[in-house]
Amino acid sequence: MQLNSASKQSNGFLLTTEPSREDADVEISLTSSPLPSSHGEGKNRKYLGQRGNALAFQKSEELQKTLLAHRNERHLVILQDFPDPDALSCAWAYQLIVEQYDIKCEIIYAGTLSHQENIALVKLTGLPAQRWTSQILKSKDLSSYQGCILIDNQGTTSQLLTAVQQAGIPLIAVIDHHSLQGEYKSEFIDVRPHVRATSTIVTQYLQSGLLTLDSGIAQHVKCATALMHGLRSDTNRLMQAQEEDFMAAAYLSRFYDAQLLNAILQANRSKRVMDVIERSLKNRIVQNNFSIAGVGYLRYEDRDAIPQAADFLVTEENVHTAVVYGIVHDEEELEVVIGSLRTAKLTLDPDEFIKEAFGQDSTGRFFGGGRTGAGGFEIPMGFLSGSNENSAYAKMKWEVYDSQIKQKLLKLVNPKDNPIQSE
Numbered sequence: 001m002q003l004n005s006a007s008k009q010s011n012g013f014l015l016t017t018e019p020s021r022e023d024a025d026v027e028i029s030l031t032s033s034p035l036p037s038s039h040g041e042g043k044n045r046k047y048l049g050q051r052g053n054a055l056a057f058q059k060s061e062e063l064q065k066t067l068l069a070h071r072n073e074r075h076l077v078i079l080q081d082f083p084d085p086d087a088l089s090c091a092w093a094y095q096l097i098v099e100q101y102d103i104k105c106e107i108i109y110a111g112t113l114s115h116q117e118n119i120a121l122v123k124l125t126g127l128p129a130q131r132w133t134s135q136i137l138k139s140k141d142l143s144s145y146q147g148c149i150l151i152d153n154q155g156t157t158s159q160l161l162t163a164v165q166q167a168g169i170p171l172i173a174v175i176d177h178h179s180l181q182g183e184y185k186s187e188f189i190d191v192r193p194h195v196r197a198t199s200t201i202v203t204q205y206l207q208s209g210l211l212t213l214d215s216g217i218a219q220h221v222k223c224a225t226a227l228m229h230g231l232r233s234d235t236n237r238l239m240q241a242q243e244e245d246f247m248a249a250a251y252l253s254r255f256y257d258a259q260l261l262n263a264i265l266q267a268n269r270s271k272r273v274m275d276v277i278e279r280s281l282k283n284r285i286v287q288n289n290f291s292i293a294g295v296g297y298l299r300y301e302d303r304d305a306i307p308q309a310a311d312f313l314v315t316e317e318n319v320h321t322a323v324v325y326g327i328v329h330d331e332e333e334l335e336v337v338i339g340s341l342r343t344a345k346l347t348l349d350p351d352e353f354i355k356e357a358f359g360q361d362s363t364g365r366f367f368g369g370g371r372t373g374a375g376g377f378e379i380p381m382g383f384l385s386g387s388n389e390n391s392a393y394a395k396m397k398w399e400v401y402d403s404q405i406k407q408k409l410l411k412l413v414n415p416k417d418n419p420i421q422s423e
Contacts, residue, residue, distance in 0.1 A: 056244075059190045059201075060208035066173065066188040067101040073146040074104050075172065076164060080157035081111030081378075082303050083129065085121055085233045087152035089226035090175070090202040092127050094151060096223060097211045105149070108132045110159040115304035116267040121229060124264055125222040132160060142167035149173045152198040154181040154191070156365050157378060175201060177234075178371050179351040182364070193351075196245050196372060197234035199227045203248035213255050224255035229264055240373055269308070276305035277312050280324050284313060285406075289345075290413045291322040294402040297394070300330040307340035307376070320345040325405055327381070327398060335385035337401055339368070341375040350375030357408045 077094060079087045091107040098105055107129040113119050122129060132140070137160065148161070148169050154176055155161040165171070173188040177198045180191050195201055206213055213220045231249055235241040238249065276295050284293035291313045298305065306324050313322035325339030341350050350370030354377050358367040368377025381401075388394035 055192070056201075056204040057208060060205050060210060063173070063188055063190070063205060064210060067098055067103065069187075070101070070103055070147060070172065072102045074144060075106075076145050076148045076169070077105050077107045078148055078150055078153075078155070078158050078160050078164065079107065079109040079129070080153040081109060081159055082114070082157075083109050083111075083118070084115070084152070084230075085118060085226070086198050086230035088118065088121060088127055088129055089223070089230035090198045091129065091151050092223050092226055093202045093206065093211070094149065094175070095128065096219070097205060100211060106130060108160060110134075110137075111303065112301050113304075114301045115308065116269055116273070117229075117233075117264055118304065120264045120267040121226060124260060125226055127222075127226060134159075137163055142169060145169050147172035149175070151175050151202075152177070154178065154184070156181050156369070157376075177201060178369055181366060181369060193371065194242070196240055196242055197231045197248075199230035199234065200245045200248040203227055203231070203251060204244070207248075207251055215255050221255055221257050222260065224252050225257045225260045225264075228252045228256040229261055234371070236373060272299075272302050273305040273308055276302065276326075277309045280309040280313055286316075286319060287410065288413050289318060289320045290409070291316060291319045292406060292409055292413075293322075293324045294398075294405065295324060295326040296398055297388070298326045298328050300328055303328050303338060306338055307342070307374075310340040310342040314342040314344060321348060323409060325377075327401065329386070329388075335381040337377075337379040337381065337405065339377045339405070341370060341377075343373055353412065357412055 075098070077091045079091055083091075088107075095105050095107060108131075109129060110132055112131065113122060121127060142164065145164075145167075146169070148164050149172055150158075150161070152175070154174060171184060171186040173190075174184055174186050175188075175190045175198060177192055177195045177200070179193045190201060192201060205211070213224060215221060228249065231241075231245060231252070232238060235245050238245070241249070276298065279295045280293040283295065284291050286292075293309065293313060295306065295309065306326055306328075310322045310324040313319065313324060316322075321341065321343040323339060323341045325337060327335055328338045329335045341354060343350060350373065354368040354370055354375045355366050358377050358379065360366050367379050369375060384397060388397070
C-alpha cells in the first residue's frame with residue numbers, strides 16, 4: 001500500500017509498507033541514488049551508507065507504521081510553553097502529515113508568543129497553534145483525545161504535559177533535535193541531537209513521501225515557508241547547518257515563498273524588548289569571556305526578550321558566551337526563573353553546561369538543556385511565587401535568586417572565584 005493514495009510519486013523517495021520492484025527503481029531527487037527497500041541489498045546499500053539517509057528513511061518508515069495504527073484518532077501536539085519557529089513550523093507540518101491518515105490533531109502551548117518574528121509567523125501564515133491557559137485546560141474534555149505528541153521538546157519545558165498524562169492520554173511520539181532528557185514510554189521516538197533543527201527531521205519526513213508538497217496549494221507553500229524559517233532560525237541563518245540541514249533547505253526552496261519569509265523576518269522589536277536588552281547591558285558582568293546578566297521581573301508576554309538579549313550580548317567583543325535570565329510572571333502570579341544561553345565557543349556544550357549548573361528537580365528532570373550554540377533553563381519558584389505588591393519584598397526576592405544563579409554559573413565559569421563574599 002502506497003503512503004499517499006492521492007499521489008503515485010513523491011518529490012523525495014516514496015515509502016511503501018511492502019516495497020515492490022518498481023519502487024526500487026524510483027530515483028531520489030536529492031541524491032540521484034536508488035530507493036532502498038526495507039530489505040535493502042546490493043546497490044541500495046550505497047544509498048543507505050550516505051550520511052543520515054539510512055536513519056531518515058528508517059524513522060520515516062517507523063512513523064508511517066505508527067500513524068497507520070492510529071487512524072481516525074484525535075491527538076494533541078504539545079509544544080514548549082514559549083514555542084519558537086522551529087517548533088511551530090514542525091507542528092504544522094506534522095498536522096498536515098497526519099491528515100493523510102485521518103488523524104486530527106490540535107497544536108497547543110501553555111505560554112505565549114512574544115517574539116516579534118513568532119507573532120508575525122503565526123499571523124502571516126495562519127499557523128493553527130492554540131494557547132491553552134490553565135483555565136482553558138480545565139474546560140477541555142481530555143477524554144476525547146487518544147494520544148499526544150511532543151515536537152521540538154521532550155516535555156521538560158511544557159506545563160501541559162503533566163495534566164495531559166494525568167488524564168491518561170498516552171504519549172505516541174517524541175520528535176526533537178535536542179539532547180535526550182530522559183527515558184520515555186512512547187511508541188515512536190526520533191531524537192537526533194546531531195541534526196541542528198527539528199525542521200530538518202520533519203522535512204525529511206516530507207521528502208520520504210509522508211506528505212507530497214504541492215506549490216499550487218497555498219497551505220503547503222506557507223508551511224514550507226514556516227519550515228524554512230524554523231530551519232534558518234535554529235541554524236543561525238544556516239551558519240551552523242550540517243549537510244542534512246542544507247539538503248532539507250534545498251528541498252524546501254522549491255516550495256517556500258521568499259517574500260512571505262522576508263515579511264516575517266522584517267518584524268520590528270517592540271519597545272519592551274529593547275528595554276530588556278538595555279537592562280541586560282546595564283546589569284551584565286563579564287568574566288572569562290562569559291557575559292552574565294539578570295534582568296529582573298518580566299511579564300509573561302515579554303519572555304522572549306530574554307533570548308533576544310542573550311543574542312545581543314554574545315556579539316560583544318571578547319565575549320564568547322552570554323547568559324541572560326529573569327523572573328517571568330503571569331496574571332495568576334505564577335513565577336518561574338527563565339534563562340537563555342548563547343555561545344560562539346565550539347568546545348562549549350550548552351546542554352552539558354546548563355545541566356551541570358542547575359541540576360535536576362526532585363523527580364530527576366533537568367531544569368534545562370540545549371543544543372549547538374544555544375540553551376535555556378526554567379526553574380519554577382513554587383511557594384515563593386507572587387506576593388510582589390510589597391516592592392521591598394520583591395526586590396529582596398530578586399536579589400536572592402540573582403545571587404544564587406550567578407553563583408551557580410560562576411562556579412563553572414571561574415571555579416576559583418566566590419561571587420558571594422562574606423563580610
